[in-house]
Amino acid sequence: MSQGLAALKSQQACEILKELDVDCWLVWVRETMQMRDPSLELVLGTDVIAQTALLFTREGERIAVAQEHDAAGFPSGLFDRTIPYRTGIAEPLRRELSRLDPAQIALNYSVDNDAADGLSVGMLELLRQILDRTGYPNRFVSAGPLVERLRGRKLPEEVDRIRTAVSITERIFADLRVFLRVGQTEQEIAEYVRARMHELNVSPSWDPSYCPAVDAGPDKEFGHAGPTGLRTRAGQLLHFDFGVKADGFCADLQRMFFFGRRSEIPAEVQRAFDTVRGAIDAASAFLRPGRTGHEVDAVARAHITAAGYEEYAHGLGHQIGRFAHDGGMRLAPTWELFGRRPFGVVEQGNVFTIEPNAGTSSYGRVSLEEDVLVTPDGCRFLSTPQRELICLE
Amino acid sequence: MSQGLAALKSQQACEILKELDVDCWLVWVRETMQMRDPSLELVLGTDVIAQTALLFTREGERIAVAQEHDAAGFPSGLFDRTIPYRTGIAEPLRRELSRLDPAQIALNYSVDNDAADGLSVGMLELLRQILDRTGYPNRFVSAGPLVERLRGRKLPEEVDRIRTAVSITERIFADLRVFLRVGQTEQEIAEYVRARMHELNVSPSWDPSYCPAVDAGPDKEFGHAGPTGLRTRAGQLLHFDFGVKADGFCADLQRMFFFGRRSEIPAEVQRAFDTVRGAIDAASAFLRPGRTGHEVDAVARAHITAAGYEEYAHGLGHQIGRFAHDGGMRLAPTWELFGRRPFGVVEQGNVFTIEPNAGTSSYGRVSLEEDVLVTPDGCRFLSTPQRELICLE
Numbered sequence: 001m002s003q004g005l006a007a008l009k010s011q012q013a014c015e016i017l018k019e020l021d022v023d024c025w026l027v028w029v030r031e032t033m034q035m036r037d038p039s040l041e042l043v044l045g046t047d048v049i050a051q052t053a054l055l056f057t058r059e060g061e062r063i064a065v066a067q068e069h070d071a072a073g074f075p076s077g078l079f080d081r082t083i084p085y086r087t088g089i090a091e092p093l094r095r096e097l098s099r100l101d102p103a104q105i106a107l108n109y110s111v112d113n114d115a116a117d118g119l120s121v122g123m124l125e126l127l128r129q130i131l132d133r134t135g136y137p138n139r140f141v142s143a144g145p146l147v148e149r150l151r152g153r154k155l156p157e158e159v160d161r162i163r164t165a166v167s168i169t170e171r172i173f174a175d176l177r178v179f180l181r182v183g184q185t186e187q188e189i190a191e192y193v194r195a196r197m198h199e200l201n202v203s204p205s206w207d208p209s210y211c212p213a214v215d216a217g218p219d220k221e222f223g224h225a226g227p228t229g230l231r232t233r234a235g236q237l238l239h240f241d242f243g244v245k246a247d248g249f250c251a252d253l254q255r256m257f258f259f260g261r262r263s264e265i266p267a268e269v270q271r272a273f274d275t276v277r278g279a280i281d282a283a284s285a286f287l288r289p290g291r292t293g294h295e296v297d298a299v300a301r302a303h304i305t306a307a308g309y310e311e312y313a314h315g316l317g318h319q320i321g322r323f324a325h326d327g328g329m330r331l332a333p334t335w336e337l338f339g340r341r342p343f344g345v346v347e348q349g350n351v352f353t354i355e356p357n358a359g360t361s362s363y364g365r366v367s368l369e370e371d372v373l374v375t376p377d378g379c380r381f382l383s384t385p386q387r388e389l390i391c392l393e
Numbered sequence: 394m395s396q397g398l399a400a401l402k403s404q405q406a407c408e409i410l411k412e413l414d415v416d417c418w419l420v421w422v423r424e425t426m427q428m429r430d431p432s433l434e435l436v437l438g439t440d441v442i443a444q445t446a447l448l449f450t451r452e453g454e455r456i457a458v459a460q461e462h463d464a465a466g467f468p469s470g471l472f473d474r475t476i477p478y479r480t481g482i483a484e485p486l487r488r489e490l491s492r493l494d495p496a497q498i499a500l501n502y503s504v505d506n507d508a509a510d511g512l513s514v515g516m517l518e519l520l521r522q523i524l525d526r527t528g529y530p531n532r533f534v535s536a537g538p539l540v541e542r543l544r545g546r547k548l549p550e551e552v553d554r555i556r557t558a559v560s561i562t563e564r565i566f567a568d569l570r571v572f573l574r575v576g577q578t579e580q581e582i583a584e585y586v587r588a589r590m591h592e593l594n595v596s597p598s599w600d601p602s603y604c605p606a607v608d609a610g611p612d613k614e615f616g617h618a619g620p621t622g623l624r625t626r627a628g629q630l631l632h633f634d635f636g637v638k639a640d641g642f643c644a645d646l647q648r649m650f651f652f653g654r655r656s657e658i659p660a661e662v663q664r665a666f667d668t669v670r671g672a673i674d675a676a677s678a679f680l681r682p683g684r685t686g687h688e689v690d691a692v693a694r695a696h697i698t699a700a701g702y703e704e705y706a707h708g709l710g711h712q713i714g715r716f717a718h719d720g721g722m723r724l725a726p727t728w729e730l731f732g733r734r735p736f737g738v739v740e741q742g743n744v745f746t747i748e749p750n751a752g753t754s755s756y757g758r759v760s761l762e763e764d765v766l767v768t769p770d771g772c773r774f775l776s777t778p779q780r781e782l783i784c785l786e
Contacts, residue, residue: 008399031718031720033716033717034673034720035428035429035430046617050730072617073616074598086730087728087729088729088730111519111522112515113515114424114427114428114515115424115427116515117515117516118428119514120513121500121513121514122505125504126458127506206440207440207466209439209466223461223465223466224463224466226466237764312512322427323427325424327424335479336482337444337479338462
């Protein structure tokens with residue numbers, strides 16, 4: 001994890017505090033090997049064991065109150081002041097808050113934005129106990145809007161790393177063109193992908209049990225079921241949902257292969273492919289700063305249903321970054337499941353997936369996924385969009 | 394992650410509910426790639442994306458309410474009933490709770506036990522919203538005592554996996570005997586350890602920036618500072634704090650090397666070594682079911698201070714398991730930092746580290762760490778205890 005990037009992100013956090021008119025952000029964590037507040041990686045980049053308070057102010061001050069063993073591992077220069085303690089954090093933390101006396105203390109809780117919801121119930125209670133008989137618990141506010149912007153507005157350094165992850169993922173797809181044969185099982189194919197990740201020293205972007213997801217032929221339900229003993233067959237499709245994490249950042253792509261000549265592609269498969277491709281084109285043409293998430297989703301969804309297909313049973317896309325699902329607003333319909341996230345507004349520097357699909361009657365589902373960066377007046381593909389089925393004769 | 398082990402641990406959870414006289418345990422999670430409730434790995438073993446409710450009852454019933462894409466990836470046979478939803482969990486969750494109508498609903502929050510504190514503030518609020526106008530929020534209780542026992546009481550299958558992780562860690566220490574030379578930097582040595590982990594297909598037990606911790610000579614402060622450019626020197630010590638995670642379980646060991654012949658070991662180094670060794674022997678002889686954590690810590694601490702050394706600035710030991718610091722009670726003094734954890738009681742099947750240290754005036758610190766399993770009437774070493782300095786001539 002890069003200390004340089006953590007310094008840049010914590011500067012960015014202070015600027016967003018100013019923009020939001022909030023005095024102070026408190027990242028309040030412990031034993032982060034067991035459970036890591038998603039914000040920690042952004043602004044520190046190392047784990048801590050004992051109770052740790054990271055304070056960021058609208059004036060740009062960055063302060064850490066940490067147990068001495070943890071503090072010894074902090075990157076130098078990341079904090080203006082590091083206050084080490086040995087046996088208890090209560091007294092130094094109270095002292096530091098008194099000095100700052102912030103009118104608002106933003107904490108990482110949010111009903112809707114999972115990436116801004118890193119504070120545990122027990123840690124909030126512990127903080128209340130520590131600050132008992134001070135007025136500070138009345139000044140707690142949600143850090144949701146701060147974290148949404150901080151994660152969502154990718155710095156050029158972050159976009160570069162996502163681009164690298166996308167390019168390594170695409171390299172493995174290129175290798176697969178050579179490796180793939182009729183008669184291989186999904187498990188064999190996944191094993192090859194895992195070996196390539198190991199050789200290239202990258203890890204899967206999500207749970208290794210379904211990264212890569214490998215779906216051979218019409219009988220496999222797409223989703224989080226891992227690779228099975230199903231085999232690739234002539235005249236049938238092969239689907240991948242896969243991305244690598246490189247240098248801390250994730251890619252997330254879906255690609256479709258066809259076992260046969262281009263002339264042998266069944267008409268209903270080609271029509272589904274063209275429809276999905278068209279939905280991605282329509283959504284990416286519409287995507288730009290100021291759009292709300294559900295508006296963008298609706299453009300692709302309408303394209304799919306207008307062609308006579310059933311609508312896809314998930315959102316059109318999510319942000320990517322340090323996680324394959326990087327928190328905050330989504331390109332998704334206003335289902336209960338998504339809470340307030342589809343009402344979020346697209347900003348410059350956001351990186352999204354776009355991943356609609358369409359079903360066929362005899363060949364399973366056709367599903368593609370691209371990664372795009374939002375620019376001042378539109379969006380740019382970070383992946384090389386799949387424009388036709390990859391035919392393997 | 395093993396489905397078999399998740400099934401065994403969820404059976405164990407139901408038995409502990411009965412023992413604690415609690416009707417139901419609810420593991421309530423979302424987007425676990427971003428932040429994973431530490432309990433999830435025990436009873437499911439895969440990540441989920443959408444809101445998911447895992448319910449375990451004292452009658453032994455295991456129920457999952459999950460979004461259909463997540464549910465498709467659940468190991469078969471793990472749940473008696475899996476209730477999939479597409480757009481919203483509120484209605485199926487309310488229905489399932491009405492059917493069970495539990496008198497207590499244990500949730501993963503705890504001020505003191507970090508491993509039992511996997512519920513986020515936003516998720517608790519969301520659950521309250523979903524259960525608004527039902528009586529269920531009044532039935533919430535802390536799952537702290539349940540999770541403490543579930544994590545702490547290792548099944549034979551879990552002990553076997555820890556033993557494997559310990560043995561691979563010891564193998565890498567054996568390789569180091571051959572690799573180590575005077576004049577190597579800490580960074581070079583850490584690089585070798587990382588390459589061995591890669592070859593053996595295991596990962597570091599904790600943050601890779603200080604796993605291994607490599608400390609050459611008297612000038613390096615032990616702790617979470619990573620390997621530096623400091624070099625090994627003749628007549629000086631080399632210290633490691635290191636463990637691998639294999640098949641989901643962690644080892645955590647400290648070992649000391651000396652560059653020179655056995656006859657050249659300075660007297661104050663040998664005396665510190667013997668004192669630390671003696672403290673481990675005393676603590677392990679004392680450790681047995683029924684002891685409280687701070688009692689065990691005190692035995693080792695007294696051994697160190699009675700020999701004239703300053704007391705070590707941390708706890709004597711912690712549990713290991715799926716994490717290098719596996720939650721729950723600790724062998725530690727009653728410092729504010731440790732909350733209620735030192736008051737916890739040792740149980741059969743617990744696995745602890747024992748890791749005291751003692752300082753020298755000219756050679757830095759001598760620190761050893763062993764891993765032990767609590768038996769019905771004492772404890773057994775899972776590691777082969779270091780009984781003398783490893784001399785490299």
